[in-house]
Amino acid sequence: MDIKIYTSPGCFYCDQAKELCKRAGVEYKSYEIGTDLTRSEFLELYPGVMSSPHVIIDGEPIGTLVDTAKYFLKEGLINARKD
Numbered sequence: 001m002d003i004k005i006y007t008s009p010g011c012f013y014c015d016q017a018k019e020l021c022k023r024a025g026v027e028y029k030s031y032e033i034g035t036d037l038t039r040s041e042f043l044e045l046y047p048g049v050m051s052s053p054h055v056i057i058d059g060e061p062i063g064t065l066v067d068t069a070k071y072f073l074k075e076g077l078i079n080a081r082k083d
Contacts, residue, residue: 001027001057001058002057002058003026003027003028003029004031004055005018005021005029005031005054006031006042006046006052006053006054006055007033008053009032011053013052013053013064013065014052014065016065017055017068018030020068020069024072024078046061049061051064053065055068
């Protein structure tokens with residue numbers, strides 16, 4: 001599974017997306033907008049995306065933290081039970 005997470009500096013939800021991947025036991029590559037690529041470069045890749053994090057799995061845009069959690073639930077990578 002190839003996971004890319006595009007993040008913004010100091011973004012709480014971006015940190016949570018990375019933590020979600022860790023809990024699911026999947027590796028990911030993180031790209032910080034403004035450091036690893038410019039905002040313009042990001043928008044060339046993903047026009048109209050205005051929020052962080054932006055998650056791509058196997059080349060398919062998944063979306064935000066919530067979208068990623070739903071995807072992981074559907075794929076059985078995490079479960080919804082509370083500890």
